[in-house]
Amino acid sequence: MGWLFTFQKSLPPAAPGGGPPPPLPRRGGVAYELILNKQHLTIEGLKKLVEIKALINKGLPDQLKEAFPKFELVNIQRCKVNKEIPDPNWIAGFVSGEGSFMVRMFKSASHTIGYQVQLRFQITQQSRDKFLMERFVSYLGCGYISERGDIVDFQVTNLMDIVDKIIPFFEKYPIIGVKLDNYNDFCKAAQLIKDKEHLTVEGLEKIRLPTAVHPPTGGRLPTAVHPPTGG
Incomplete structure (x- = not known):
């Protein structure tokens, strides 16, 4: 017929445990x-x-x-679309396709070591799906919603929420696919921060190396971590 239509975005993976796939x-x-x-x-x-x-x-x-x-x-x-999240396996499948596990490191004059580390679990959707993002807040018992233009984000940045709620959830209902490596690095960074190893140069180096680490918007990751002069 002379025309070819293609999908530029791969379909989301099926939810683990036999649950319904993400929409x-x-x-x-x-x-x-x-x-x-x-x-x-x-x-x-x-x-x-x-x-x-x-x-x-x-x-x-x-x-x-x-x-x-x-x-x-x-x-x-x-x-x-059902406004209620059907089950935890559905969340695991949805996040495997649409979620992000981020570790951000950037310079900070207010920190003795000269750098600040931030963990962020995030799901981003079109603003028309804001109701779904709100369900994540109530279902997971943490996080918040932010909007930017026609985009809405569900984010969790509080360390204790990440350690006590997000990581235990995905340990029970695992991430699958290519995001699993990022999730594992995210968990390692969370443990290092919980143990306060991020307050040392050696600890920051352990956090800096994994693939899950992202620079802040407009910034770059340091090629190596150096304490401030005189520190």
Whole structure:
């Protein structure tokens, strides 16, 4: 038929323990179902895909506008999403696809060693899913919501919440896939900070090396940790 449609984002992994998988993006889910049912091989199915494309991101590129000059935009009904989190395995699967376990290290004049370390567990979604982010706060019993434009973040930065709630949760309901390495490094950093090893150069070096460490926005990780002059 002359046109190829691709998904640029991989599908989220199935939840461990046989729980329901995390939801597909709403319009992306409609498009995925069309392709799964091979409707994209028909003219009508292809038109539906073009209609979906016209409703998301920046709309249709000029080539598609020329190829499909006559079609009516339809208001695709959004999938109904349960506002309640079904079970903890669902959270593990969702976070395996959408969550971040971050360790940030940056210079700080107020710290004797010259550096500050911050742990952050974060999930980011479109603002239309704010209700889901709010459910994470109540379900996990910690964290907070922040908004920036059309983006909403669920974040946990309090060390004791991370040590007493977040890590025990994911030890019981494990992270799967590529984020497992970051999660393991995150746990090691949390233990080092809990033991106050981050207050020594040797401890900071242990935290600096794992792959989970991220510089603050606009910053860079130090190639090595050096105490302030005279320290």
